[in-house]
Amino acid sequence: MTACLTRLETHPVPLLSRLPTFGDNGSVHVVIETPKGSPNKYAYAEAFGAFLFKMVLPEGMSFPYDFGLIPSTTGADGDPLDILLLLDAPAFPGCVLEVRLVGVIEAEQREADGTWERNDRLIGVAAKARTHAHIEALSDLRPGMLDEVEAFFAHYNRLAGRDFKVIRRGDAEAALALVRQGVEALRGD
Numbered sequence: 001m002t003a004c005l006t007r008l009e010t011h012p013v014p015l016l017s018r019l020p021t022f023g024d025n026g027s028v029h030v031v032i033e034t035p036k037g038s039p040n041k042y043a044y045a046e047a048f049g050a051f052l053f054k055m056v057l058p059e060g061m062s063f064p065y066d067f068g069l070i071p072s073t074t075g076a077d078g079d080p081l082d083i084l085l086l087l088d089a090p091a092f093p094g095c096v097l098e099v100r101l102v103g104v105i106e107a108e109q110r111e112a113d114g115t116w117e118r119n120d121r122l123i124g125v126a127a128k129a130r131t132h133a134h135i136e137a138l139s140d141l142r143p144g145m146l147d148e149v150e151a152f153f154a155h156y157n158r159l160a161g162r163d164f165k166v167i168r169r170g171d172a173e174a175a176l177a178l179v180r181q182g183v184e185a186l187r188g189d
Contacts, residue, residue: 016094017046017080019071020126021183027127028109028179032082035090039176044080051093058159061070064152066091073182076118079111083122083183084149086132087183099124103138104175105150110163111159119164122175138169 023029034042034052039062041054053085057063066087069080085091086098101124109119127131134140150166157164170178 012130014147015049016044016096017044017069017071021070021072025127026176027098028070028083028101028124030031030068030085030086030097030124031071032066032091032093032095032097034067035092036064036066036087037062037090037172044093045177049180055160057156061152061156063117064149070122072180073179073184074185075120075178081122081179082120083124085124086135087126087129091152098127100127100136101175101179102135102140103172104170104178105146105153105177106167106170106174107150108165108167109157110165112161120178121149122178124175137171145156173177 019031020027021028024074033044034040038084039057039059042051043054044050045052064071066085068085069082070083071080073081075081083099085097087097091097101122103121103123105121107119107121108116110116123138125135133151138146146169150164154164
């Protein structure tokens with residue numbers, strides 16, 4: 001064990017949350033935390049360099065799409081920016097993908113202590129997706145899909161003792177602006 005620790009100390013493993021934000025052709029990198037269909041919520045913990053089990057969703061609930069973070073960003077809640085990812089089949093925690101931003105659900109979340117905090121959900125499509133390859137904007141999503149996603153987050157938060165309130169929906173440019181703000185916030189600009 002000591003040899004392993006010494007090796008890690010002299011050759012540190014890059015933290016997933018500190019990978020480059022931007023990929024090729026205007027894409028962003030995404031690190032999957034919780035795969036589509038999972039009733040368990042996972043979150044990347046930088047302090048451990050690993051994924052932590054956060055909770056089991058209420059009976060009958062599961063994540064409607066892959067959920068992850070955009071590395072090297074900080075959102076208003078102090079965590080990397082959240083993103084919901086459209087992909088043909090579920091990925092796995094720790095999988096890194098290049099993603100095309102298509103929009104954002106700008107939202108606030110009231111914590112158990114009563115304070116309100118911004119907690120936006122960016123929406124993207126995997127650059128190598130087939131089923132969702134045609135999606136370039138929120139308007140390309142099937143009717144009702146965003147309503148269902150917003151209802152999922154509202155219900156999930158309510159059962160965890162928090163409120164989730166949608167402020168507005170934004171396009172790909174609004175999502176990109178939030179990512180740029182997140183990069184600046186991490187750097188302290």
